[in-house]
Amino acid sequence: xxxxxxxxxxxxxxxxxxxxxxxxxxxxxxxxxxxxxxxxxxxxxxxxxxxxxxxxxxxxxxxxxxxxxxxxxxxxxxxxxxxxxxxxxxxxxxxxxxxxxxxxxxxxxxxxxxxxxxxxxxxxxxxxxxxxxxxxxxxxxxxxxxxxxxxxxxxxxxxxxxxxxxxxxxxxxxxxxxxxxxxxxxxxxxxxxxxxxxxxxxxxxxxxxxxxxxxxxxxxxxxxxxxxxxxxxxxxxxxxxxxxxxxxxxxxxxxxxxxxxxxxxxxxxxxxxxxxxxxxxxxxxxxxxxxxxxxxxxxxxxxxxxxxxxxxxxxxxxxxxx
Amino acid sequence: xxxxxxxxxxxxxxxxxxxxxxxxxxxxxxxxxxxxxxxxxxxxxxxxxxxxxxxxxxxxxxxxxxxxxxxxxxxxxxxxxxxxxxxxxxxxxxxxxxxxxxxxxxxxxxxxxxxxxxxxxxxxxxxxxxxxxxxxxxxxxxxxxxxxxxxxxxxxxxxxxxxxxxxxxxxxxxxxxxxxxxxxxxxxxxxxxxxxxxxxxxxxxxxxxxxxxxxxxxxxxxxxxxxxxxxxxxxxxxxxxxxxxxxxxxxxxxxxxx
Numbered sequence: 001x002x003x004x005x006x007x008x009x010x011x012x013x014x015x016x017x018x019x020x021x022x023x024x025x026x027x028x029x030x031x032x033x034x035x036x037x038x039x040x041x042x043x044x045x046x047x048x049x050x051x052x053x054x055x056x057x058x059x060x061x062x063x064x065x066x067x068x069x070x071x072x073x074x075x076x077x078x079x080x081x082x083x084x085x086x087x088x089x090x091x092x093x094x095x096x097x098x099x100x101x102x103x104x105x106x107x108x109x110x111x112x113x114x115x116x117x118x119x120x121x122x123x124x125x126x127x128x129x130x131x132x133x134x135x136x137x138x139x140x141x142x143x144x145x146x147x148x149x150x151x152x153x154x155x156x157x158x159x160x161x162x163x164x165x166x167x168x169x170x171x172x173x174x175x176x177x178x179x180x181x182x183x184x185x186x187x188x189x190x191x192x193x194x195x196x197x198x199x200x201x202x203x204x205x206x207x208x209x210x211x212x213x214x215x216x217x218x219x220x221x222x223x224x225x226x227x228x229x230x231x232x233x234x235x236x237x238x239x240x241x242x243x244x245x246x247x248x249x250x251x252x253x254x255x256x257x258x259x260x261x262x263x264x265x266x267x268x269x270x271x272x273x274x275x276x277x278x279x280x281x282x283x284x285x286x287x288x289x290x291x292x293x294x295x296x297x298x299x300x301x302x303x304x305x306x307x308x309x310x311x312x313x314x315x316x317x318x319x320x321x322x
Numbered sequence: 323x324x325x326x327x328x329x330x331x332x333x334x335x336x337x338x339x340x341x342x343x344x345x346x347x348x349x350x351x352x353x354x355x356x357x358x359x360x361x362x363x364x365x366x367x368x369x370x371x372x373x374x375x376x377x378x379x380x381x382x383x384x385x386x387x388x389x390x391x392x393x394x395x396x397x398x399x400x401x402x403x404x405x406x407x408x409x410x411x412x413x414x415x416x417x418x419x420x421x422x423x424x425x426x427x428x429x430x431x432x433x434x435x436x437x438x439x440x441x442x443x444x445x446x447x448x449x450x451x452x453x454x455x456x457x458x459x460x461x462x463x464x465x466x467x468x469x470x471x472x473x474x475x476x477x478x479x480x481x482x483x484x485x486x487x488x489x490x491x492x493x494x495x496x497x498x499x500x501x502x503x504x505x506x507x508x509x510x511x512x513x514x515x516x517x518x519x520x521x522x523x524x525x526x527x528x529x530x531x532x533x534x535x536x537x538x539x540x541x542x543x544x545x546x547x548x549x550x551x552x553x554x555x556x557x558x559x560x561x562x563x564x565x566x567x568x569x570x571x572x573x574x575x576x577x578x579x580x
Contacts, residue, residue: 204404
């Protein structure tokens with residue numbers, strides 16, 4: 001019964017998401033797709049921040065590197081298949097994370113935050129200040145990838161609804177894969193590292209290798225989000241790698257609940273909704289966002305994902321008083 | 323069997339460690355044998371923790387050699403020392419508070435099985451690791467609370483879990499940093515019993531302030547003062563030593579009433 005109450009809201013939300021494009025306008029379909037992409041991005045960051053205790057402040061680098069990989073591998077006139085451009089862009093992001101991880105994972109705490117930021121800024125300026133990717137203007141994607149299966153075109157990415165369903169399927173896939181991963185011994189080792197790295201070393205774990213493994217995986221997943229983003233918008237800009245972007249996704253994780261998988265998803269929906277709402281309300285929408293984040297951090301230390309547990313506690317307490 | 327015949331598991335030869343101009347340890351040599359509890363005594367700041375940290379690999383020695391069963395392990399990092407059989411427990415309890423007691427033991431035992439095929443599976447699906455967790459929980463008296471969240475255990479039980487986690491890694495050498503710290507009389511005597519049982523198969527280095535326990539358990543006692551080895555020998559010799567008495571000036575009452 002308890003299990004039912006926990007999974008029911010998830011199933012209901014999934015049902016709504018499945019039928020959503022049939023009722024909403026294209027604008028909203030794209031908005032929800034953008035939100036789900038942010039959710040994947042935030043889940044990947046939460047692997048580091050929430051599960052391993054690595055506060056990366058440069059996670060946008062991997063998001064952007066994958067997006068640029070797609071754009072740069074699509075010269076005018078070329079038509080790429082998603083079956084290779086998707087894995088290649090994800091691997092490019094993972095490879096960047098592997099190389100950067102070798103350096104940044106030798107630092108801890110505040111130094112780790114600064115060094116991840118520094119590497120991300122390097123990547124930002126690489127695309128911003130050179131002609132490699134169109135400079136500060138970025139570049140348009142010459143053509144969207146195609147998706148054929150057994151000679152049939154199964155999805156056309158000129159159609160936002162098709163992108164929406166691909167994004168939704170991948171969000172579910174990522175969520176379920178990570179849920180499985182975190183329940184394995186590997187997941188327990190990550191949590192052990194977050195909780196007490198010294199003890200993990202004393203028990204015989206070479207924690208550097210595990211941190212590098214998860215840093216690479218998280219980079220690859222951020223790359224998946226970057227790929228989907230460029231698929232949706234059709235262009236890339238250096239802003240995708242900027243530190244604002246790294247900061248935003250960190251906010252999404254904090255807002256939703258660090259160290260949970262559903263938290264980043266809730267955080268993404270709240271973040272985008274708030275952004276849309278506040279943008280329509282005032283010019284300085286960041287101000288509204290800032291106040292909201294401060295309120296959540298003070299009132300809900302566990303983020304939005306902690307609300308059900310709080311409500312349950314309140315109810316139990318209420319029942320005891322009766 | 324006399325002391326001379328017992329197998330040497332760990333040998334520290336003239337270990338020194340300097341922090342800037344301060345000599346935390348100078349030329350300390352200690353031999354740990356299977357079947358022996360070797361107690362390390364000394365006032366606060368004598369360099370006991372530095373010594374343990376050098377043996378466990380947490381601190382590289384400035385000079386000196388560490389041999390495990392005759393092999394030089396001085397250059398190995400801490401995680402490798404653990405893998406080859408040097409297990410340590412901590413003075414401050416160092417458990418994983420959000421995991422259950424069994425999950426703590428499983429995580430420790432899993433460190434011997436880090437192959438990818440064994441890591442990417444639910445921890446409780448690995449029978450060898452689960453079996454080991456049951457063994458060490460039974461050995462340390464935690465069999466009844468395997469599913470309890472470790473953070474909710476009493477202080478004494480957390481200390482027991484601390485030892486259980488070290489044992490789960492199958493060490494041959496145990497470096498125990500104040501295992502009795504903060505324990506009540508009952509818990510203390512249970513732990514003393516446990517240490518006496520562990521002596522049979524392990525070489526144990528025991529840092530402990532509880533003198534009753536030390537003199538009840540130790541086969542050999544080494545006294546450190548200001549980072550230097552003051553005296554080493556059987557408990558009777560240490561108790562009678564004028565040098566030890568004067569070093570423990572003000573604490574000699576404690577030794578007397580034993």
